[in-house]
Amino acid sequence: MLWNTLLLALRAIRRNLMRSFLTVLGIVIGVAAVITMVTLGNGATRSVSDQISGMGSNLLMVLPGQRFGPGAEAAPAFKSADLDAVRTQISGIERVAPVANKTATAVFQASNWSTVITGSNSDYFPAGNWVLAAGRSFSETEERAGKAVCVIGDTVREKLFGRQNPVGSEIRIKQFACEVIGLLKPKGQSAMGQDQDDIVVMPLRTVQRRLTGSQDITRLIVSVKNGASIDAVKQQLILLLRERRNIGENQDDDFRVMDTRQIAETLTSTTRILTMLLGAVAAVSLLVGGIGIMNIMLVSVTERTREIGIRLAIGALEREVLLQFLIEAVVLSSLGGLIGIAIATAASIALAGAMNVPYMFDAGINLLSFLFSAAIGVIFGYFPARRAAGLNPIDALRHE
Amino acid sequence: MTGTTPLIRLTGITKTYGRGQATFQALKGIDLAIETGDFVAIMGPSGSGKSTAMNVLGCLDTPTSGRYEFKGVRVEALSRNQRALLRRRYLGFVFQGFNLLARTTALENVELPLIYRGERAGTRHAAARAALEQVGLKGWEHHTPAELSGGQQQRVAIARAIVTRPAVLLADEPTGNLDTRTSEEIMNLIGTFNREQGITVLMVTHEPDMAAYARRIVRFLDGRVDSDRRSVEAA
Ligand SMILES: Nc1ncnc2c1ncn2[C@@H]1O[C@H](COP(=O)(O)OP(=O)(O)OP(=O)(O)O)[C@@H](O)[C@H]1O
Ligand SMILES: [Mg+2]
Numbered sequence: 001m002l003w004n005t006l007l008l009a010l011r012a013i014r015r016n017l018m019r020s021f022l023t024v025l026g027i028v029i030g031v032a033a034v035i036t037m038v039t040l041g042n043g044a045t046r047s048v049s050d051q052i053s054g055m056g057s058n059l060l061m062v063l064p065g066q067r068f069g070p071g072a073e074a075a076p077a078f079k080s081a082d083l084d085a086v087r088t089q090i091s092g093i094e095r096v097a098p099v100a101n102k103t104a105t106a107v108f109q110a111s112n113w114s115t116v117i118t119g120s121n122s123d124y125f126p127a128g129n130w131v132l133a134a135g136r137s138f139s140e141t142e143e144r145a146g147k148a149v150c151v152i153g154d155t156v157r158e159k160l161f162g163r164q165n166p167v168g169s170e171i172r173i174k175q176f177a178c179e180v181i182g183l184l185k186p187k188g189q190s191a192m193g194q195d196q197d198d199i200v201v202m203p204l205r206t207v208q209r210r211l212t213g214s215q216d217i218t219r220l221i222v223s224v225k226n227g228a229s230i231d232a233v234k235q236q237l238i239l240l241l242r243e244r245r246n247i248g249e250n251q252d253d254d255f256r257v258m259d260t261r262q263i264a265e266t267l268t269s270t271t272r273i274l275t276m277l278l279g280a281v282a283a284v285s286l287l288v289g290g291i292g293i294m295n296i297m298l299v300s301v302t303e304r305t306r307e308i309g310i311r312l313a314i315g316a317l318e319r320e321v322l323l324q325f326l327i328e329a330v331v332l333s334s335l336g337g338l339i340g341i342a343i344a345t346a347a348s349i350a351l352a353g354a355m356n357v358p359y360m361f362d363a364g365i366n367l368l369s370f371l372f373s374a375a376i377g378v379i380f381g382y383f384p385a386r387r388a389a390g391l392n393p394i395d396a397l398r399h400e
Numbered sequence: 401m402t403g404t405t406p407l408i409r410l411t412g413i414t415k416t417y418g419r420g421q422a423t424f425q426a427l428k429g430i431d432l433a434i435e436t437g438d439f440v441a442i443m444g445p446s447g448s449g450k451s452t453a454m455n456v457l458g459c460l461d462t463p464t465s466g467r468y469e470f471k472g473v474r475v476e477a478l479s480r481n482q483r484a485l486l487r488r489r490y491l492g493f494v495f496q497g498f499n500l501l502a503r504t505t506a507l508e509n510v511e512l513p514l515i516y517r518g519e520r521a522g523t524r525h526a527a528a529r530a531a532l533e534q535v536g537l538k539g540w541e542h543h544t545p546a547e548l549s550g551g552q553q554q555r556v557a558i559a560r561a562i563v564t565r566p567a568v569l570l571a572d573e574p575t576g577n578l579d580t581r582t583s584e585e586i587m588n589l590i591g592t593f594n595r596e597q598g599i600t601v602l603m604v605t606h607e608p609d610m611a612a613y614a615r616r617i618v619r620f621l622d623g624r625v626d627s628d629r630r631s632v633e634a635a
Pocket of ligand 1: 417446449
């Protein structure tokens with residue numbers, strides 16, 4: 001009986017090719033959209049956390065204010081004295097790199113390029129996993145004197161120098177000329193989609209004097225010595241900064257010391273929210289696909305009710321008719337689900353490559369979308385049939 | 401009438417449509433016995449309950465009250481499923497509106513009752529082809545209803561009804577949608593199956609010309625059997 005019913009179901013699918021095609025299409029689009037979005041979102045999240053853990057686990061980031069991003073309350077920046085205090089009074093640290101940023105336009109001959117100028121010291125490069133491709137880093141004298149020298153990223157080199165060797169040339173930033181002493185090896189795009197190589201690094205003092213015009217340091221990057229306890233260094237940093245910033249005993253910190261795990265959490269939570277949003281948008285398309293299927297099925301109910309009447313009149317049992325419709329629904333919706341999964345896999349791999357994020361197969365979302373699509377097919381294909389098969393054959397035959 | 405049990409016996413069958421205030425009694429107590437191998441035409445004015453009676457006889461509908469015996473079995477006591485099995489085993493239908501599956505070839509339409517009977521593909525194909533040949537549609541096996549004339553569609557429907565060699569062929573105005581010439585061809589076919597295969601035929605018709613093919617004519621009037629006689633020609 002099962003075999004014959006399967007035959008009948010397949011014949012019915014073939015007989016109504018257009019309807020079957022539209023049903024499958026609705027599911028394909030929905031399933032493919034959901035899986036692709038979620039897979040790419042997961043890839044982006046992974047890429048962010050990979051990149052941060054690539055920074056090494058021994059880094060601490062010290063920032064003014066309690067929170068990142070919008071809504072962060074204004075808190076005083078750090079000063080050079082804070083940097084010296086950290087360097088001299090805290091044990092277990094290997095390097096401390098200050099950071100002060102300013103956007104400015106760099107000019108070389110006829111080319112110009114707007115970029116972010118970072119003021120720091122030579123510790124900035126090892127702490128940020130930067131490797132020099134050519135030239136050298138800052139000397140201590142250059143740092144102390146605030147000399148106009150800079151190390152540039154690969155994007156800046158390309159925009160200003162093209163194929164020329166930049167080391168030894170002078171670029172103009174605002175009103176001063178600055179000698180390019182080093183070139184950084186390219187890192188590529190960050191997981192958040194930023195070009196990391198769009199960078200110019202100068203001694204902190206040079207940036208403070210000539211660009212920002214203040215003594216402010218917007219953050220400190222601290223690397224902890226091998227073997228030293230990160231938590232201990234963190235505690236020392238907090239105590240020292242509370243004292244230096246005159247924070248009373250009952251007051252909260254107005255700065256934040258984050259280790260790489262916390263940074264990763266902060267950033268990945270952003271991409272995770274993004275993933276959820278994209279997934280939700282895609283889920284709507286799955287729902288729309290489902291409604292389309294429902295529409296197709298309901299429109300065909302009249303015709304199919306008469307068909308059921310005919311089948312019952314010529315000797316079908318109610319359960320045979322139902323089984324046939326169930327098989328039809330399951331075949332169509334699982335076919336749609338499988339094609340959707342195949343398309344989503346191809347699209348995710350292609351898009352992940354284009355977006356420079358890893359492709360990560362997510363069995364859960366594949367299974368979930370598949371089951372959802374199967375459920376839609378069964379609900380909208382099977383239940384109208386169940387009502388029709390429960391009629392007296394003559395009523396089904398007379399159905400208008 | 402012989403002393404043996406007739407193939408079909410209706411006793412006091414009534415059928416009431418609707419509920420509450422708006423009820424309508426379409427059958428008001430039908431008594432009827434039909435012998436194996438007979439060819440019965442049911443006639444009567446429109447609304448007299450002919451189709452209602454046919455649907456009850458064909459187990460497509462259930463009577464409101466009364467007794468319906470098929471081969472001595474009380475049909476009204478059977479479950480839905482048992483009635484479906486009875487249809488499957490003993491009954492064949494031909495409708496005025498043909499009721500073929502759309503976009504399905506003649507061969508597949510005729511095969512359908514055999515699929516439900518669980519016949520093997522080989523047997524099924526052979527039987528369906530033979531049935532189509534019997535109704536004169538050799539060579540039309542792969543045409544769909546939309547590609548066939550009304551007469552040809554009704555032939556497919558007849559082939560589908562007789563392919564299972566049913567005990568009873570029920571036909572409700574089988575020629576109602578056809579011209580005179582085609583009607584005669586269809587009636588000849590039905591007559592042949594009745595004579596040569598001993599299939600009992602119950603047929604509703606408005607046309608005396610068609611009723612003339614039957615051996616017995618039962619007239620309905622207002623939900624009751626008005627007259628019941630052997631046709632002169634066949635007598
Ligand atoms: N499903 C139904 N619901 C309510 N009333 C019905 C239904 N089917 C038939 N009737 C009524 O029952 C009566 C008998 O109908 P039936 O179809 O048996 O007549 P008929 O003799 O076949 O007529 P015709 O020659 O026009 O086909 C009619 O008055 C009709 O209105
Ligand atoms: Mg009628």
